[in-house]
Amino acid sequence: MYTAGGGSMDSKVEFLFLNEEDMIKAGVLDADRAVDTVGEVITLLSEGDYLMGGRAHNDHGVQLIFPEKSDIPNFPLADSADRRFMAMPAYLGGRFHMCGEKWYGSNGNNRSIGLPRSILMMMLNDVETGKPLAYMSGNLLSSMRTGAMPGLAAKLLARDDSKVLTLVGPGVICRSSLRAIMSQRFDIDTIKIKGSSPTSANAIKMKEYIEENYPQVKNIVLCRDMEEALKDADIITEAVSCKEGEWPEYKREWLKPGALVISTSTFNMEHKSIVDLKKVIDNYGMYENYAEEDNVGYDENGNRLHTGCMGEDFVYMVQDGLIERDSLTTFGEIIRGKKPGRESDDEIILVSIEGMPTEDVAWAYECYTYALVHDIGTKLKVWDRPYAF
Amino acid sequence: MYTAGGGSMDSKVEFLFLNEEDMIKAGVLDADRAVDTVGEVITLLSEGDYLMGGRAHNDHGVQLIFPEKSDIPNFPLADSADRRFMAMPAYLGGRFHMCGEKWYGSNGNNRSIGLPRSILMMMLNDVETGKPLAYMSGNLLSSMRTGAMPGLAAKLLARDDSKVLTLVGPGVICRSSLRAIMSQRFDIDTIKIKGSSPTSANAIKMKEYIEENYPQVKNIVLCRDMEEALKDADIITEAVSCKEGEWPEYKREWLKPGALVISTSTFNMEHKSIVDLKKVIDNYGMYENYAEEDNVGYDENGNRLHTGCMGEDFVYMVQDGLIERDSLTTFGEIIRGKKPGRESDDEIILVSIEGMPTEDVAWAYECYTYALVHDIGTKLKVWDRPYAF
Numbered sequence: 001m002y003t004a005g006g007g008s009m010d011s012k013v014e015f016l017f018l019n020e021e022d023m024i025k026a027g028v029l030d031a032d033r034a035v036d037t038v039g040e041v042i043t044l045l046s047e048g049d050y051l052m053g054g055r056a057h058n059d060h061g062v063q064l065i066f067p068e069k070s071d072i073p074n075f076p077l078a079d080s081a082d083r084r085f086m087a088m089p090a091y092l093g094g095r096f097h098m099c100g101e102k103w104y105g106s107n108g109n110n111r112s113i114g115l116p117r118s119i120l121m122m123m124l125n126d127v128e129t130g131k132p133l134a135y136m137s138g139n140l141l142s143s144m145r146t147g148a149m150p151g152l153a154a155k156l157l158a159r160d161d162s163k164v165l166t167l168v169g170p171g172v173i174c175r176s177s178l179r180a181i182m183s184q185r186f187d188i189d190t191i192k193i194k195g196s197s198p199t200s201a202n203a204i205k206m207k208e209y210i211e212e213n214y215p216q217v218k219n220i221v222l223c224r225d226m227e228e229a230l231k232d233a234d235i236i237t238e239a240v241s242c243k244e245g246e247w248p249e250y251k252r253e254w255l256k257p258g259a260l261v262i263s264t265s266t267f268n269m270e271h272k273s274i275v276d277l278k279k280v281i282d283n284y285g286m287y288e289n290y291a292e293e294d295n296v297g298y299d300e301n302g303n304r305l306h307t308g309c310m311g312e313d314f315v316y317m318v319q320d321g322l323i324e325r326d327s328l329t330t331f332g333e334i335i336r337g338k339k340p341g342r343e344s345d346d347e348i349i350l351v352s353i354e355g356m357p358t359e360d361v362a363w364a365y366e367c368y369t370y371a372l373v374h375d376i377g378t379k380l381k382v383w384d385r386p387y388a389f
Numbered sequence: 390m391y392t393a394g395g396g397s398m399d400s401k402v403e404f405l406f407l408n409e410e411d412m413i414k415a416g417v418l419d420a421d422r423a424v425d426t427v428g429e430v431i432t433l434l435s436e437g438d439y440l441m442g443g444r445a446h447n448d449h450g451v452q453l454i455f456p457e458k459s460d461i462p463n464f465p466l467a468d469s470a471d472r473r474f475m476a477m478p479a480y481l482g483g484r485f486h487m488c489g490e491k492w493y494g495s496n497g498n499n500r501s502i503g504l505p506r507s508i509l510m511m512m513l514n515d516v517e518t519g520k521p522l523a524y525m526s527g528n529l530l531s532s533m534r535t536g537a538m539p540g541l542a543a544k545l546l547a548r549d550d551s552k553v554l555t556l557v558g559p560g561v562i563c564r565s566s567l568r569a570i571m572s573q574r575f576d577i578d579t580i581k582i583k584g585s586s587p588t589s590a591n592a593i594k595m596k597e598y599i600e601e602n603y604p605q606v607k608n609i610v611l612c613r614d615m616e617e618a619l620k621d622a623d624i625i626t627e628a629v630s631c632k633e634g635e636w637p638e639y640k641r642e643w644l645k646p647g648a649l650v651i652s653t654s655t656f657n658m659e660h661k662s663i664v665d666l667k668k669v670i671d672n673y674g675m676y677e678n679y680a681e682e683d684n685v686g687y688d689e690n691g692n693r694l695h696t697g698c699m700g701e702d703f704v705y706m707v708q709d710g711l712i713e714r715d716s717l718t719t720f721g722e723i724i725r726g727k728k729p730g731r732e733s734d735d736e737i738i739l740v741s742i743e744g745m746p747t748e749d750v751a752w753a754y755e756c757y758t759y760a761l762v763h764d765i766g767t768k769l770k771v772w773d774r775p776y777a778f
């Protein structure tokens with residue numbers, strides 16, 4: 001069987017290295033195509049044509065978790081936001097038929113030395129032999145595939161006449177979500193930005209970015225508080241980076257009828273207040289895994305504690321009998337026509353997106369095959385023949 | 390703080406690519422030094438100066454597990470021995486102070502097309518920033534670090550007058566164990582080989598390899614069965630690759646007094662028969678994790694089912710009250726003088742070694758630093774400045 005770059009009958013192993021500049025040449029920043037690609041991923045997921053980690057095939061990955069403190073000299077500590085390493089392997093089927101893995105380290109302090117918070121590398125591997133096919137800079141790849149899912153949500157679930165977009169947590173992920181949403185929704189003329197403050201550097205940078213790139217946007221509002229940010233919005237997309245437990249609180253009454261609320265990161269809403277809203281998720285099994293691992297309890301009033309992760313909260317709502325399992329809809333069910341998407345102009349829809357390594361594999365595959373055809377990148381040899389040990 | 394290759398205050402990211410030939414130049418095949426290095430790893434493990442995956446810091450890694458069958462066209466299946474992908478991240482402290490990850494795909498059918506069963510790549514990353522520092526061919530690295538542990542066991546726990554070495558499962562790992570054991574024990578004059586049959590290609594290749602490389606070995610015996618292989622042996626080291634449940638069976642009465650039995654892969658011994666033998670392991674927490682995940686039951690006679698993994702079986706023996714937790718000794722406790730190693734010439738000692746990504750990080754670090762100093766390998770740039778997204 002033919003697989004791109006692999007499957008040949010000789011023992012030579014070589015792979016393609018794509019640095020960040022190569023990745024840009026290979027189309028990694030094409031938001032519209034990224035939205036289409038993650039749509040394909042979601043369909044394959046819905047058909048079970050994928051593998052993630054572990055026996056249930058739904059592990060999101062494995063993390064190195066730094067401790068808060070240690071008696072050991074020089075031991076690395078959880079002393080900044082998001083400090084961790086993570087390995088995220090996956091197989092994706094269909095036309096992709098590809099294994100791969102994203103591996104990254106994050107440290108909130110990186111910003112102060114001119115580096116991104118996370119530095120990511122992506123590998124693609126031949127499914128049959130395990131051969132490395134590509135080793136690529138993963139930062140733009142990961143941002144674009146992450147933003148592509150809110151783009152897909154906006155395409156499938158927003159009101160067609162959406163005009164007001166709200167960005168909560170205006171960092172790199174939110175910017176990529178903006179790009180993807182703007183590639184799908186052409187009538188947006190107002191963008192509201194909620195940073196840590198109206199004058200936060202990220203909020204101001206986001207405003208300037210929109211002014212430069214989207215002249216059709218007539219109003220850009222730097223919001224003082226969450227209520228101001230959420231009210232009147234047709235589409236809300238959030239990508240907040242904060243410490244555990246300090247997730248922002250959204251209130252149901254701040255949402256206008258017909259709003260689409262997209263979460264790629266963390267916030268809380270009172271469970272009882274969202275029982276009747278439509279809930280869309282990317283992968284139920286993955287959130288079940290989270291819920292099983294975290295196994296959060298209840299407060300003194302018998303209310304389930306929040307997790308910050310909307311999809312995980314949905315699983316607890318099912319377990320607590322607040323909603324039926326069947327009331328949750330996956331993107332795949334919508335794309336394949338098994339369940340409806342938006343059913344009325346007034347419906348409020350909550351979307352939880354966690355991001356999966358299957359999406360990285362798909363978008364990496366697209367960039368890799370483009371690079372192969374257009375001779376982009378550096379070919380590197382692992383061996384001509386393996387050393388006869 | 391200085392870290393090799395990282396820690397500089399600019400935003401450029403570059404790493405060193407080392408192919409298999411580079412790795413050889415960088416010393417990856419130096420068995421004696423590999424034994425010393427894994428000895429350091431074991432000491433750091435014993436001091437808690439490391440991280441592996443998950444909240445308990447002891448996850449061995451995350452696997453893509455292929456199903457036995459699938460209705461989906463073209464879905465990859467568990468249709469050969471060892472077919473899997475696995476990501477194994479770790480942090481190692483001490484003088485290493487390094488994060489890294491081994492990522493590999495395995496397929497027993499690779500042999501038929503001239504490729505190793507597993508194709509492994511290794512990454513090293515700066516602990517503080519997550520920057521990639523090295524991307525290296527991992528096959529020799531992984532074999533050598535895996536063999537180094539039996540070498541360390543032979544150094545610490547074999548009788549000083551050991552003359553007879555038995556190799557069970559004479560593949561790549563066994564060959565690397567042989568190299569490491571021969572680098573520590575100079576009186577070995579007889580080597581017994583137990584392959585799938587006395588005329589198996591691997592057994593004969595191993596015999597030829599020993600004849601070429603170890604002229605001091607006067608007798609090389611291709612064994613017909615396990616009893617012949619185990620009896621009279623001073624040191625037994627095994628690295629058997631077989632299907633789940635088809636693990637070879639060892640009997641206590643086949644072991645001579647003073648024997649050292651080293652397992653890096655799979656075999657079974659009746660639990661009751663090994664209660665009084667000294668048991669040495671590399672990392673208790675890791676085997677506890679395995680036992681918790683597998684949670685194997687009992688047969689119709691109330692005997693605990695076997696797992697093939699000796700260290701995991703030890704955990705069940707503790708849980709079943711056959712032995713005390715304290716009767717298990719770790720390498721680290723021996724190296725640090727907290728528990729005795731061999732206490733008499735007649736003592737039979739069982740050693741279970743699973744292999745941990747901390748060992749990969751250590752041996753990769755040694756090769757990487759050597760390569761840096763000696764200008765080996767290819768420097769590759771990820772970016773000069775990250776793309777201002």
